[in-house]
Amino acid sequence: MSNASIVTIGNELLNGHTTDTNAAYICQQLLSVGIPVVSVYTVGDDISQIVRALKRAAEDADIIITTGGLGPTDDDLTRRAFAEFLGVELKTDSQLLETIRQFFAKRGLPMPERNAIQAHIPDGAEPIENPLGTAPGIYAKVQNKVLFALPGVPFEMNQMFEASVLPHIQKQGGDKYVIIRKVRCFGAGESVIAEKLGNLMARERNPLINSTVNSGIITLHVVSAGPNKEQAGDLAQKDVEYLHSLLGDLVFGVDDQTLPEVVGQLLTAQKKTVATAESCTGGLVAKLLTDIPGSSAYFTHGWITYSNKAKVEQLGVPQQFIDQYGAVSKQVCSAMAKSAQQKAQTDFAIAITGIAGPAGGSDQKPVGLVFISVCDSKNCRTERFIFPQDRVMIRLRSALTALNMLRLALKSDAG
Amino acid sequence: MSNASIVTIGNELLNGHTTDTNAAYICQQLLSVGIPVVSVYTVGDDISQIVRALKRAAEDADIIITTGGLGPTDDDLTRRAFAEFLGVELKTDSQLLETIRQFFAKRGLPMPERNAIQAHIPDGAEPIENPLGTAPGIYAKVQNKVLFALPGVPFEMNQMFEASVLPHIQKQGGDKYVIIRKVRCFGAGESVIAEKLGNLMARERNPLINSTVNSGIITLHVVSAGPNKEQAGDLAQKDVEYLHSLLGDLVFGVDDQTLPEVVGQLLTAQKKTVATAESCTGGLVAKLLTDIPGSSAYFTHGWITYSNKAKVEQLGVPQQFIDQYGAVSKQVCSAMAKSAQQKAQTDFAIAITGIAGPAGGSDQKPVGLVFISVCDSKNCRTERFIFPQDRVMIRLRSALTALNMLRLALKSDAG
Numbered sequence: 089m090s091n092a093s094i095v096t097i098g099n100e101l102l103n104g105h106t107t108d109t110n111a112a113y114i115c116q117q118l119l120s121v122g123i124p125v126v127s128v129y130t131v132g133d134d135i136s137q138i139v140r141a142l143k144r145a146a147e148d149a150d151i152i153i154t155t156g157g158l159g160p161t162d163d164d165l166t167r168r169a170f171a172e173f174l175g176v177e178l179k180t181d182s183q184l185l186e187t188i189r190q191f192f193a194k195r196g197l198p199m200p201e202r203n204a205i206q207a208h209i210p211d212g213a214e215p216i217e218n219p220l221g222t223a224p225g226i227y228a229k230v231q232n233k234v235l236f237a238l239p240g241v242p243f244e245m246n247q248m249f250e251a252s253v254l255p256h257i258q259k260q261g262g263d264k265y266v267i268i269r270k271v272r273c274f275g276a277g278e279s280v281i282a283e284k285l286g287n288l289m290a291r292e293r294n295p296l297i298n299s300t301v302n303s304g305i306i307t308l309h310v311v312s313a314g315p316n317k318e319q320a321g322d323l324a325q326k327d328v329e330y331l332h333s334l335l336g337d338l339v340f341g342v343d344d345q346t347l348p349e350v351v352g353q354l355l356t357a358q359k360k361t362v363a364t365a366e367s368c369t370g371g372l373v374a375k376l377l378t379d380i381p382g383s384s385a386y387f388t389h390g391w392i393t394y395s396n397k398a399k400v401e402q403l404g405v406p407q408q409f410i411d412q413y414g415a416v417s418k419q420v421c422s423a424m425a426k427s428a429q430q431k432a433q434t435d436f437a438i439a440i441t442g443i444a445g446p447a448g449g450s451d452q453k454p455v456g457l458v459f460i461s462v463c464d465s466k467n468c469r470t471e472r473f474i475f476p477q478d479r480v481m482i483r484l485r486s487a488l489t490a491l492n493m494l495r496l497a498l499k500s501d502a503g
Numbered sequence: 504m505s506n507a508s509i510v511t512i513g514n515e516l517l518n519g520h521t522t523d524t525n526a527a528y529i530c531q532q533l534l535s536v537g538i539p540v541v542s543v544y545t546v547g548d549d550i551s552q553i554v555r556a557l558k559r560a561a562e563d564a565d566i567i568i569t570t571g572g573l574g575p576t577d578d579d580l581t582r583r584a585f586a587e588f589l590g591v592e593l594k595t596d597s598q599l600l601e602t603i604r605q606f607f608a609k610r611g612l613p614m615p616e617r618n619a620i621q622a623h624i625p626d627g628a629e630p631i632e633n634p635l636g637t638a639p640g641i642y643a644k645v646q647n648k649v650l651f652a653l654p655g656v657p658f659e660m661n662q663m664f665e666a667s668v669l670p671h672i673q674k675q676g677g678d679k680y681v682i683i684r685k686v687r688c689f690g691a692g693e694s695v696i697a698e699k700l701g702n703l704m705a706r707e708r709n710p711l712i713n714s715t716v717n718s719g720i721i722t723l724h725v726v727s728a729g730p731n732k733e734q735a736g737d738l739a740q741k742d743v744e745y746l747h748s749l750l751g752d753l754v755f756g757v758d759d760q761t762l763p764e765v766v767g768q769l770l771t772a773q774k775k776t777v778a779t780a781e782s783c784t785g786g787l788v789a790k791l792l793t794d795i796p797g798s799s800a801y802f803t804h805g806w807i808t809y810s811n812k813a814k815v816e817q818l819g820v821p822q823q824f825i826d827q828y829g830a831v832s833k834q835v836c837s838a839m840a841k842s843a844q845q846k847a848q849t850d851f852a853i854a855i856t857g858i859a860g861p862a863g864g865s866d867q868k869p870v871g872l873v874f875i876s877v878c879d880s881k882n883c884r885t886e887r888f889i890f891p892q893d894r895v896m897i898r899l900r901s902a903l904t905a906l907n908m909l910r911l912a913l914k915s916d917a918g
Contacts, residue, residue, distance in 0.1 A: 102540045104531030107524060111545070116519030125517050126552065130526070130543035137541065144559060268518055279615040282576045289577050291548075298514050298548065298578050300521065301656070309515060364786075364807070370793025371779075371786030374807045378785025381861050381894055383809075389817065390807030392779070392789045398804040398847070432813070446796050474610055477635050479796055481658065 090257075092118050093145035094128045097138055097156035097166055098240055101130050110155040110245055117249060122265040122313075123151065123257060133157060138169035146233050151257060156240030158223040160203045166237050167226070171210040174230055178208040184215050184224055191222050216252045220244045225252065267320040271308040271331045272345060273338045274492045281306050284334055288327075295327050303484045305347070340495060347491045348376040354498040355386035362494065363432035364390040365403055365424040367415065367441040368458065372487040389432035393424065403427040416441050418459055422470045425461035436464050436497065438490045444479045458486045462493045469493065505672075507533050507540045508560035512571035512581055513655055514547045525570040525653075525660055532664060537680045537732075538566065538672060548572060553584035561648050566672060571655030573638040575618045581652050582641070586625040589645055593623040599630050603637050631667045635659045640667070682735040686723040686746045687760060688753045689907045696721050699749055703742075710742050718899045720762070755910060762906045763791040769913040770801035777909065778847035779805040780818055780839040782830065782856040783873065787902040804847035808839065818842040831856050833874055837885045840876035851912065852878050853905045859894045873901045877908045884908065 094114055100106040108130060115125045127148045131137040138157065145152045157166030171178045185207035192199040209215055209226055216225030216236065221244045226237040236253050238245045273281055278301045282289060285308075289297050295312035310327045314320030332339050341350045355362060364374045364387075374390035377383055393399040396410050405423045413419045425439035442458030449455035454474065461470040471493065475485040509529055515521040523545060530540045542563045546552040553572070560567045572581030586593045600622035607614040624630055624641050631640030631651065636659045641652040651668050653660045688696060693716045697704060700723075704712050710727035725742045729735030747754050756765045770777060779789045779802075789805035792798055808814040811825050820838045828834045840854035857873030864870035869889065876885040886908065890900040 102530055102543070103534055104527040104529070104540075107522065107527050109522065112516075112519040112522050114519075115517055119518055125519075126547065127556070128517065128543075128545035130545075132541065141542070268520065270520075277615070279575045279617050282617060283615060291577060296514075299576060300513075300515050301574075309518070309520065311514070311518065366786075368793075369790075370798070370802070371781075371789030371805055371807065374786030374809075375784075375790045378783075378807075378809065379895070379898075383785070387785070388810035389813040390786055390805075390809070391817075392786065392793075392805030392807070394789075394793065394799055394805070395803035402804065402806075402846075431817075476610065477658070480794070483794075 090123050090151055091149045092123050092125045092151035092153060093149035094125055095138070095141045095145050095152065095154040096128065096130045096240070097133065097141075097154060099132045099163070101156075102132050109242055110240065113242070113246060114153055114155075114249065117254060118151075118257070119266045119268070121254065121257065124266065125149075133163040133165055135165050135169050135172065138165060139172050142169065142173040142235075150233050152233060152235045153253065154235075154237045155245055158206065158225070158237060158239045160200070160206055160222065164205075167205075167208050167210070170213065170226055170228065170235065170237055173235075174210050174213070174228055176211040176213075179211050180204075180207050181209050181215055182207075184209065187217075187224070188222050216248055218244055218248055219251075220247055227252075227256070265314055265317045265320045267312045267314075267317065267324045269310040269312070269324040269328050270343050271310065271328055271335075271339055272341045273306040273308065273335055274304060274340050274347060274488065275338050276306070278306055281308070281335065281338065285331075288331075295324055297327070297331075303481065304488055337496060337499065340492065347488055347495070348380055351491050351495050351498070352377070352380045352383055352386065354495060356382070358498060358501065360436060360498065360501075361386050361388060361432075361434040362436040362438060363388065363428045363434040365428035365437060365439040366390070366392050367394060367399070367424070368444040369440045369442075369483050369487050369490075370394060372483055373438055373440065373490055376487055376491065388434065389428070391424075391428060399424065403431070414453065416443055416453055416457060416459065418470050418472065421459035421461045422463065422468045425463040425470075426468060429463050429465060436462060436494060438462055438494055440486050440490055442473075442482070442486060444482045444486075446479060456482050458482065458489075460486065460490045460493060462490065462497050464497070469497070505538050505566055506564045507538050507566035507568060507672075508564035509540055509543045510553070510556045510560050510567065510569040511543065511545045511655075512548065512553055512556075512569055514578070516545050516571075517547050524657055525655065528657070528661060529568055529570075529664065531683070532669060533566075533672070534681050535683060536669065536672060540564075548578040548580055550580050550584050550587065553580060554587050557584065557588040557650075565648050567648060567650045568668065569650075569652045570660055573621065573640070573652060573654045575615070575621055575637065579620075582620075582623050582625070585628065585641055585643065585650070585652055588650075589625050589628070589643055591626040591628075594626050595619075595622050596624050596630055597622070599624065599639055602632075602639070606637050631663055633659055633663055634666075635662055642667075642671075680729055680732045680735045682727045682729070682732070682739045684725040684727070684739040684743050685758050686725065686743055686750070686754055687756045687758075688721040688723065688750060689719060689755050689762060689903065690753050691721070693721050696723070696750065696753065700746075703746075710739055712742070712746075718896065719903055752911065752914065755907065762903055762910065763795055766906050766910050766913070767792070767795045767798055767801065769910060771797070773913060773916065775851060775913065775916075776801045776803060776847075776849040777851040777853060778803065778843045778849040780843035780852060780854040781805070781807050782809060782814070782839070783859040784855045784857075784898050784902050784905075785809060787898055788853055788855065788905055791902055791906065803849060804843070806839075806843060814839065818846070829868065831858055831868055831872060831874065833885050833887065836874035837876045837878065837883045840878040840885075841883060844878050844880060850879055851909060852876075853909060854878075855901050855905055857888075857897070857901060859897045859901075861894060871897050873897065873904075875901065875905045875908060877905070877912050879912070884912070 429437035445455030844852035860870035
């Protein structure tokens with residue numbers, strides 16, 4: 089089975105001010121034709137570093153793809169590094185020189201002398217056409233390794249990758265296709281989910297199941313390999329369904345579905361509406377709901393009652409509740425939700441009140457304490473949470489938890 | 504002179520579905536203390552691959568930093584790879600185990616058994632505290648190399664890097680210091696700003712000035728090199744001041760200051776308050792304002808009047824305005840702002856109404872048409888914009904433009 093290693097080249101990638109997107113793009117493309125990337129190396133504009141990375145990539149894999157270092161300036165060293173790695177001289181490719189000259193001629197310009205260097209390629213290697221810029225790519229074969237050098241400009245690189253590199257690699261086959269599916273969960277920690285999965289996460293299993301966590305959302309990546317696209321896909325689909333049956337309501341969606349999207353789909357399908365009454369999240373729940381195109385079908389009203397005065401005046405929360413229980417309390421939260429539902433005349437209302445910090449916490453009511461209510465015209469469910477981490481995470485977890493409570497309410501309504 | 508190599512670990516980084524932002528962050532941080540990163544390796548969740556990457560990183564540099572693979576699941580292999588690389592056994596650190604147990608206890612939860620693995624560290628290595636999660640880091644020294652293993656979750660990693668890794672590394676020192684300062688602008692395009700700067704952006708200049716653009720915010724990066732921190736810093740500071748004098752009110756802040764932060768500081772300093780009335784931005788302006796700790800000092804009330812009914816009922820927008828001019832009109836926008844200011848009794852109110860798309864546009868009122876009002880008790884300024892791109896960008900540009908209008912109103916008030 090073929091595999092690949094990527095070398096991305098450029099000082100700008102090592103000073104932290106340019107994020108490399110080329111590697112992720114190439115990884116995805118290769119995996120889609122059954123070729124896993126086993127390593128990515130990022131090095132600066134330095135011949136010996138580039139050569140060392142090429143040697144290491146050749147130890148790791150049989151397809152090597154580099155990006156960057158093909159421009160016309162002194163810091164573009166990939167051509168020379170390729171020649172050194174291959175143990176050959178650079179020569180001028182006269183046809184390539186003519187192509188570059190024409191690239192400028194078409195724009196009514198003479199070719200700057202320094203661009204002539206872009207027609208240098210290692211002896212025995214072949215140029216790869218770049219219809220969108222002056223930097224041609226390089227293709228070389230040595231022993232049982234194939235090498236491709238592509239420019240670093242993503243727009244040019246993508247075009248060349250799809251037009252020239254991918255068709256070539258596909259011929260090599262891929263005797264194995266890989267499909268990646270995702271199962272997205274909310275409402276339990278990573279270790280709780282891992283325990284439910286048991287030995288499904290074993291390293292030697294196919295599909296391989298990995299988990300990642302972000303803001304309380306656990307994503308299970310189902311990486312399925314098969315002799316062709318269909319079989320890999322079927323195997324993945326079986327696991328997706330099995331994970332669903334194991335994890336039940338913890339699963340909110342698959343692949344790239346988000347929680348606000350799923351909630352929006354449930355509301356739309358059931359022709360239900362929702363209003364929001366937010367304190368500590370300050371509009372974040374409404375923002376997430378209205379991120380989704382078409383959300384005006386189910387979201388109409390939101391209140392941000394950040395001060396106590398706003399809670400009393402705009403939502404009619406009894407002043408007595410605030411005096412007796414505090415603004416961060418079950419009583420105030422459910423009063424906010426009930427009032428929002430009645431004022432907006434929606435099917436549901438969500439309310440959130442809590443202490444996002446960093447200040448404002450106490451022993452009884454620490455930073456991270458959040459109450460969340462989801463009410464319809466008859467029932468009101470209020471839950472108490474203590475979320476970890478900082479203001480940003482407390483607010484985000486609160487908003488996502490509220491959306492998840494609404495999702496569960498919608499599912500039980502439908503059931 | 505010390506240098507560093509980074510190893511980022513995780514299958515999700517090699518399948519192209521997660522973009523690695525940790526490497527860029529670490530590169531920036533290290534460069535700021537004079538330590539260049541010479542290579543970055545990305546490998547999957549595979550012990551032999553991780554060990555091989557550690558060996559190669561140790562050939563390249565004398566500081567090695569890894570991210571990822573410290574979670575509680577079977578695919579978290581960094582602890583074992585570190586032990587193998589160091590040629591020692593893993594042992595349980597009982598103090599660490601207690602810390603992890605307490606992390607759960609604080610949340611009223613028992614520690615899942617599988618989290619105990621996070622208390623394993625290589626014999627002779629030291630744990631690095633992770634105040635924000637259960638995955639502690641690892642610090643080890645072998646011959647003249649220092650190694651740091653950090654978790655992959657950016658939020659936890661950043662905090663640990665700044666609290667524990669950076670102070671340690673700073674002691675090692677470098678012989679050339681690079682200081683990067685930023686000047687942040689809003690209200691003109693990148694090319695307009697580049698023209699005002701003239702030859703300040705020449706490539707051979709020190710400090711080197713680069714510009715990047717994101718959501719209408721232009722950031723000028725001033726990259727200053729010097730023989731020590733003070734000289735590099737002084738040179739950068741001179742440029743920051745010069746850019747300020749050239750660009751005037753286009754500059755809203757420096758370094759990592761955000762527009763909501765700057766607006767919050769102006770409101771706080773002037774003891775002024777603001778309310779929001781949002782339609783197409785759906786709570787985003789309020790969310791941005793309340794992202795800032797302490798925002799309850801100046802933000803009290805927000806309305807999200809997403810439907811026409813909500814605009815009429817909650818903000819008393821005359822139904823006649825909506826019938827005659829449409830919900831996306833100057834008249835409706837200023838009525839929303841005036842009403843919000845009066846109801847909330849704040850010094851200022853912001854209102855936004857527009858068409859974020861993708862649907863809902865027409866020839867007269869295309870997708871991207873947005874009205875924004877900033878009013879105080881006497882004056883009301885309403886502007887009309889047509890923002891490019893998609894729903895996400897139209898909403899973000901609208902919200903940032905509203906905050907920038909408030910910033911300019913506060914500055915003229917103060918003057």
